[in-house]
Amino acid sequence: MSxxxxxxxYDDDDTLLHAVKDVxxxxxxxxxxxxxxxxxxxxxxxxxxxxxxxxxAFMYGILGFTVAILMINYIMIEDWPxxxxxxxxxxxxxxxxxxxxxxxxxxxxxxxxxxVITFYLRSRLWPxxxxxxxxxxxxxxxxxxxxALSGDEKKLTSLLKKTGAIEVSIHENEQA
Amino acid sequence: MYTFAQRLKLTAFVxxxxxxxxxxxxxxxxxxxxxxxxxxxxxxxxxxxEDHGDAHATDMHDTAHDVHESSHDAGHGDTHDDAHGEHLLxxxxxxxxxxxxxxxxxxFMIALGTLAFYAIQRAAQAGWSILLFRVMEAITAxxxxxxxxxxxFLVLTGAHANHLFVWMDAETVAHDExxxxxxxxxxxxxxxxRAFIYLAGWNIYRxxxxxFSLAQDQARDIRNHxxxxxxxxxxxxxxxxxxxxxxxxWIMSLDPHxxxxxxxxxxxxxxxxxxxTVIAMISIYLKxxxxxxxxxxxxLHDLAKFMFGLSVFWTYLWFSQFMLIWYSNIPEExxxxxxxxxxxxxxxxxxxxxxxxxxLLILMSSDYKRSNWIIVMAGIxxxxxxxxxxxxxxxxxxxGDQWFIGWPEIGGFxxxxxxxxxxxxxxxxKAPLEANGDPLVGESERFVY
Numbered sequence: 165m166s167x168x169x170x171x172x173x174y175d176d177d178d179t180l181l182h183a184v185k186d187v188x189x190x191x192x193x194x195x196x197x198x199x200x201x202x203x204x205x206x207x208x209x210x211x212x213x214x215x216x217x218x219x220x221a222f223m224y225g226i227l228g229f230t231v232a233i234l235m236i237n238y239i240m241i242e243d244w245p246x247x248x249x250x251x252x253x254x255x256x257x258x259x260x261x262x263x264x265x266x267x268x269x270x271x272x273x274x275x276x277x278x279x280v281i282t283f284y285l286r287s288r289l290w291p292x293x294x295x296x297x298x299x300x301x302x303x304x305x306x307x308x309x310x311x312a313l314s315g316d317e318k319k320l321t322s323l324l325k326k327t328g329a330i331e332v333s334i335h336e337n338e339q340a
Numbered sequence: 341m342y343t344f345a346q347r348l349k350l351t352a353f354v355x356x357x358x359x360x361x362x363x364x365x366x367x368x369x370x371x372x373x374x375x376x377x378x379x380x381x382x383x384x385x386x387x388x389x390e391d392h393g394d395a396h397a398t399d400m401h402d403t404a405h406d407v408h409e410s411s412h413d414a415g416h417g418d419t420h421d422d423a424h425g426e427h428l429l430x431x432x433x434x435x436x437x438x439x440x441x442x443x444x445x446x447x448f449m450i451a452l453g454t455l456a457f458y459a460i461q462r463a464a465q466a467g468w469s470i471l472l473f474r475v476m477e478a479i480t481a482x483x484x485x486x487x488x489x490x491x492x493f494l495v496l497t498g499a500h501a502n503h504l505f506v507w508m509d510a511e512t513v514a515h516d517e518x519x520x521x522x523x524x525x526x527x528x529x530x531x532x533x534r535a536f537i538y539l540a541g542w543n544i545y546r547x548x549x550x551x552f553s554l555a556q557d558q559a560r561d562i563r564n565h566x567x568x569x570x571x572x573x574x575x576x577x578x579x580x581x582x583x584x585x586x587x588x589x590w591i592m593s594l595d596p597h598x599x600x601x602x603x604x605x606x607x608x609x610x611x612x613x614x615x616x617t618v619i620a621m622i623s624i625y626l627k628x629x630x631x632x633x634x635x636x637x638x639x640l641h642d643l644a645k646f647m648f649g650l651s652v653f654w655t656y657l658w659f660s661q662f663m664l665i666w667y668s669n670i671p672e673e674x675x676x677x678x679x680x681x682x683x684x685x686x687x688x689x690x691x692x693x694x695x696x697x698x699x700l701l702i703l704m705s706s707d708y709k710r711s712n713w714i715i716v717m718a719g720i721x722x723x724x725x726x727x728x729x730x731x732x733x734x735x736x737x738x739x740g741d742q743w744f745i746g747w748p749e750i751g752g753f754x755x756x757x758x759x760x761x762x763x764x765x766x767x768x769x770k771a772p773l774e775a776n777g778d779p780l781v782g783e784s785e786r787f788v789y
C-alpha cells in the first residue's frame with residue numbers, strides 16, 4: 165500500500181474540475197479535494213456516491229411533524245384548552261387549521277437543524293476540532309487535490325503539471 | 341419539423357365529438373319550469389338534504405349557518421317557498437352554462453399561464469428553457485381561439501343568456517345594498533370593456549413575441565431577442581395587474597358580497613402549476629415520439645421542480661385564504677367556505693389531496709422528478725385537481741348544492757381538451773421545434789443539473 169500522497173494545487177475551479185477528470189481517467193485514486201467553495205459537478209467528477217442526507221432530512225421532517233402535533237395537542241387541547249376566537253377548544257381536528265403554521269415551522273426546524281447536526285457528525289466535525297486541510301490557502305483562493313501515489317512518481321507529477329497544477333509536492337500519509 | 345400524428349388528430353376530434361354530445365345532453369336536460377325542477381331534484385337525490393346537514397354540521401358551522409339562514413329568511417320573507425323553487429330552477433338552468441364556463445376558463449388558463457411562464461423565461465434571460473420555447477409557443481397558440489370563445493361567452497352572459505353573475509340581474513341588485521355600492525365597477529358594459537382590454541393585451545403580446553421568436557431563427561444579430569426581452573418585461577407588468585383584475589371580474593364577482601385580497605395570486609398559482617404541468621407532459625410526449633432530441637433529463641427535472649414548487653405555492657395561498665377567513669369567522673366572509681365545506685366537501689378537500697399531498701409526496705425525491713412516467717402520472721392528477729379547483733371557484737355561486745360531475749361537466753372538459761390538443765399540436769407543425777437562432781440556445785443544450 166502507498167503511504168505517500170501527492171498534493172497538486174490549482175488556482176481555478178474549472179482547471180481543477182478538468183484535472184480531476186484527467187487524473188481519474190489515468191486510473192489514479194483521488195483521496196480528497198479541498199476547495200474554498202463548493203465546485204459544481206465536482207462530486208460527480210470524483211465519482212463520490214450521492215449523499216443520503218436527503219433521506220435523513222425527510223425522516224427528521226416526519227419527526228418534527230409528529231412532535232409538533234403531539235406538542236400542540238398537549239398544550240392547546242389536553243392540558244389547558246383555550247377558547248380563541250370562539251373556536252371549540254376540545255377537539256384537535258376542528259382546531260387543526262390554526263395549528264398548521266406551528267406544525268409547518270416545527271417540521272422545517274427539525275429537518276434543518278438535525279440535518280446540519282447529522283452533516284457535522286458524518287463529516288467528523290465538532291467545536292474546537294483541529295483543521296485537517298493540509299494547506300490553509302484552500303480556505304481562501306486555492307484548490308488542492310490529494311492523489312494516492314502509486315507507480316511511477318515522475319509520471320504522476322508530470323501528469324498533474326500538465327493538467328494545470330501550479331504546485332506539486334509529495335507528502336507522507338499520516339493517516340495511513 | 342413536427343408532423344401532426346394522424347392518431348392524435350383523430351383523438352382530438354373524438355374528444356370534441358364526445359364533448360359536443362355531453363354538452364348537448366346537458367343543455368337539453370335542464371328544466372323549464374319550477375315544477376320540473378322540483379321533480380328532477382326529487383328523482384335524483386331523494387332525502388339527500390336531510391342527512392347532509394347532520395353529516396357535516398359542527399358547532400362552529402352551525403353558528404355561522406344560523407346567521408346565514410336568518411339573513412336569508414329575512415330577505416325572502418313570506419314568499420320563501422316559491423322563491424326557493426325559483427332559485428332551484430335557476431341553479432339547474434345554470435348548470436350546463438357553469439360547466440361550460442369552467443371548461444372554457446380552465447383550458448384558457450393553461451394557455452395564459454404558459455404565456456406568463458414564457459414571458460418570465462424571456463424577461464429573466466433564462467438559459468435552460470430555450471429548447472422548450474417552441475412547445476410553450478404552441479400552447480399559447482390556443483390563447484387566441486380561447487379568448488374569442490371566452491369573450492363570446494361573457495357577452496352572452498352579459499346579454500342574460502344565463503344567470504351566472506348575480507350582479508348582472510337588475511332585480512337582485514335593486515334589493516341588495518352591498519351590490520348597489522359596487523355598481524360603479526360591476527356593470528355589464530364596463531365588465532366587457534375590461535375583459536376586452538385584458539384579452540387584447542395578452543393576445544398582442546403573444547402575437548409579437550411569437551413573431552420575434554420566429555424572426556430570431558433567421559436573424560444574424562440578436563435584435564429580435566432584445567425586442568422580445570423588452571416586450572416580455574412590459575407584458576409581465578401588464579399581466580400581473582390585469583390577471584388579478586381578471587380573477588376578480590370573472591370568478592370572484594360570482595360571489596359579489598365576498599372578497600379575498602389574495603384571490604388573484606391564488607388563481608395565478610393554479611394557472612402556473614397547470615401550465616408547467618402541460619408543458620412537461622407535451623415535452624415528454626414529443627420526446628417519446630423521437631422529437632426534441634436535445635431536451636434531456638435535466639430540463640424535465642427542472643419542469644418537475646416547478647410542478648413541485650408551484651403546487652406547494654398553490655397550497656400556501658389556498659391555506660392562507662382559508663385560514664384567515666375560517667379563524668375570523670365573520671359571517672359574510674365565512675359563507676364562502678361554508679358552502680364549500682358543506683355542499684362541496686369531497687371536491688373541496690379532495691383537491692387539496694390531489695393538488696398538494698400527492699405532488700408533495702411523489703415529486704419530493706430528486707430521482708422521481710427525472711422519471712417520465714412519474715411526471716406524467718403526477719401531471720394527470722395535478723391537471724384534474726386544478727380542474728376541480730376551478731370547479732370549486734365557479735360552481736358554488738352558480739348552481740349551489742345542485743352540482744354533479746355529469747354530462748355537461750365531462751362533455752365540456754372533453755370538448756375543450758380536444759380543441760386544445762388540436763390547436764396546440766397544429767401550432768407545433770408550423771415552426772422548427774428548436775429555436776436555433778436564440779443566442780442562449782447553446783446554454784440550454786449544455787444544460788446539466
